[in-house]
Amino acid sequence: MADITHAQLSSIAPLTALSEEERLFQAAVREFAEKEIRPHVEPMDREGVFDHALIDKFFEQGFMGLAVPETYGGSGGTFFMATLAIEEFSRVDASAGVVIDVQNTLVNNAFERWGSEAQKQKFLPRLVSDTVGAYALSEAGSGSDAFSLGARAQKDGEYFVLNGRKLWITNAKEAGLFIVFVNVNPDLGYKGITAFLIERDTAGFSVGKKEDKLGIRASSTCELILEDCRVPRANVLGEVGKGYKVAIETLNEGRIGIGAQMLGVARGALEHAIAYARERKQFGKPIAEFQAIQFQLARLATEIEAARLMTYNAARLKDAGLAFVKEAAMVKYFCSQVAERVASECLEVFGGYGFTKDYPAEKYLRDSKIGKIYEGTSFMQLQTIAKLILA
Numbered sequence: 001m002a003d004i005t006h007a008q009l010s011s012i013a014p015l016t017a018l019s020e021e022e023r024l025f026q027a028a029v030r031e032f033a034e035k036e037i038r039p040h041v042e043p044m045d046r047e048g049v050f051d052h053a054l055i056d057k058f059f060e061q062g063f064m065g066l067a068v069p070e071t072y073g074g075s076g077g078t079f080f081m082a083t084l085a086i087e088e089f090s091r092v093d094a095s096a097g098v099v100i101d102v103q104n105t106l107v108n109n110a111f112e113r114w115g116s117e118a119q120k121q122k123f124l125p126r127l128v129s130d131t132v133g134a135y136a137l138s139e140a141g142s143g144s145d146a147f148s149l150g151a152r153a154q155k156d157g158e159y160f161v162l163n164g165r166k167l168w169i170t171n172a173k174e175a176g177l178f179i180v181f182v183n184v185n186p187d188l189g190y191k192g193i194t195a196f197l198i199e200r201d202t203a204g205f206s207v208g209k210k211e212d213k214l215g216i217r218a219s220s221t222c223e224l225i226l227e228d229c230r231v232p233r234a235n236v237l238g239e240v241g242k243g244y245k246v247a248i249e250t251l252n253e254g255r256i257g258i259g260a261q262m263l264g265v266a267r268g269a270l271e272h273a274i275a276y277a278r279e280r281k282q283f284g285k286p287i288a289e290f291q292a293i294q295f296q297l298a299r300l301a302t303e304i305e306a307a308r309l310m311t312y313n314a315a316r317l318k319d320a321g322l323a324f325v326k327e328a329a330m331v332k333y334f335c336s337q338v339a340e341r342v343a344s345e346c347l348e349v350f351g352g353y354g355f356t357k358d359y360p361a362e363k364y365l366r367d368s369k370i371g372k373i374y375e376g377t378s379f380m381q382l383q384t385i386a387k388l389i390l391a
């Protein structure tokens with residue numbers, strides 16, 4: 001890992017300063033989210049279904065391959081730009097945010113880091129143009145203890161035969177390609193874990209029950225079922241027995257994406273609360289004129305600013321090739337706290353109306369809860385941070 005040079009340091013701009021390309025990109029994503037996503041948010045949340053036509057638009061606009069090199073048909077952007085997009089999407093709808101988050105920070109990223117040239121050429125052009133990807137590590141008995149997998153694979157000539165179940169898999173309903181982690185040799189413990197690329201129509205593979213959730217309701221979360229599912233050796237992502245590395249490294253980066261999602265949720269919640277505080281009158285004046293409300297909003301805005309600085313810094317560290325694992329865990333830990341606190345207090349700004357579905361405040365609160373749970377619970381982030389600061 002190269003240290004940053006003095007020349008580079010002196011040319012570094014403030015974290016929230018964006019290059020022209022980043023600024024134009026952010027404005028375009030914001031406009032897209034307002035125009036295309038916003039009108040669908042309430043019905044998608046109510047029905048618990050993501051509008052497929054919207055996913056087609058994500059592909060058309062290049063949002064599903066933000067950091068994939070142009071040679072594979074991607075947008076050729078940076079990881080930082082992907083975090084900007086996740087934040088802007090999540091400001092409007094955290095479910096839309098997680099659709100592009102999983103595609104960009106977990107699935108495409110795993111291909112770029114671990115895919116063979118043949119795998120990249122075969123799958124990346126599809127992942128950027130029409131195929132949703134999913135990332136399947138968790139199982140009913142394997143959550144925080146992520147490497148205690150029960151799913152197994154047995155070698156059979158040039159194939160592996162996979163059996164077992166995966167749980168909680170985001171985007172599974174819409175996905176055409178799955179990165180599935182299975183143990184090929186339990187005697188080796190986590191060193192038997194192997195990542196397989198499984199196409200949806202593979203015999204022996206099926207998508208099971210969809211969860212009915214508290215928040216990010218439009219984002220699908222399903223079980224995966226493997227029953228004598230034959231996968232060619234050519235579909236091993238990375239090396240046999242190195243799946244744990246694929247998982248650790250992609251999840252390290254994915255945490256910045258979840259931080260960005262939570263940052264977007266917090267921003268969205270605060271913006272609605274500010275607008276309401278300006279318009280709602282009590283005691284003959286807008287409640288925004290009461291100092292208590294002003295201070296509450298000011299405190300929440302300050303927390304969001306801290307969350308933004310941490311998120312942007314971690315993403316820029318990653319793009320610069322510098323160490324970012326501790327910062328990424330801190331981002332996820334902190335941003336999910338901020339999102340929950342901001343969404344909860346913003347709901348109170350709406351008084352009784354905040355407790356109803358007439359305003360979006362309650363949805364932001366429901367959506368904020370997932371930040372502390374997936375891609376490693378808050379305790380798991382603290383464990384990572386503690387390990388690194390005590391090393």
Ligand SMILES: Cc1cc2nc3c(=O)[nH]c(=O)nc-3n(C[C@H](O)[C@H](O)[C@H](O)COP(=O)(O)OP(=O)(O)OC[C@H]3O[C@@H](n4cnc5c(N)ncnc54)[C@H](O)[C@@H]3O)c2cc1C
Pocket residue numbers: 135136137138140141142143144145167168169170171213216221370373374375376377378379380
């Ligand atoms: C909506 C949703 C989407 C998801 N998407 C995906 C996906 O796309 N792919 C995927 O692979 N997984 C996904 N997950 C799974 C998610 O990553 C796990 O739910 C999460 O890692 C927690 O695992 P668990 O649910 O088994 O909880 P558990 O691990 O059982 O944790 C329960 C509680 O115990 C605590 N705990 C556990 N171990 C310790 C410890 N050592 N020290 C202190 N506290 C501890 C936890 O912090 C938590 O509070 C998703 C989950 C949800 C809810």
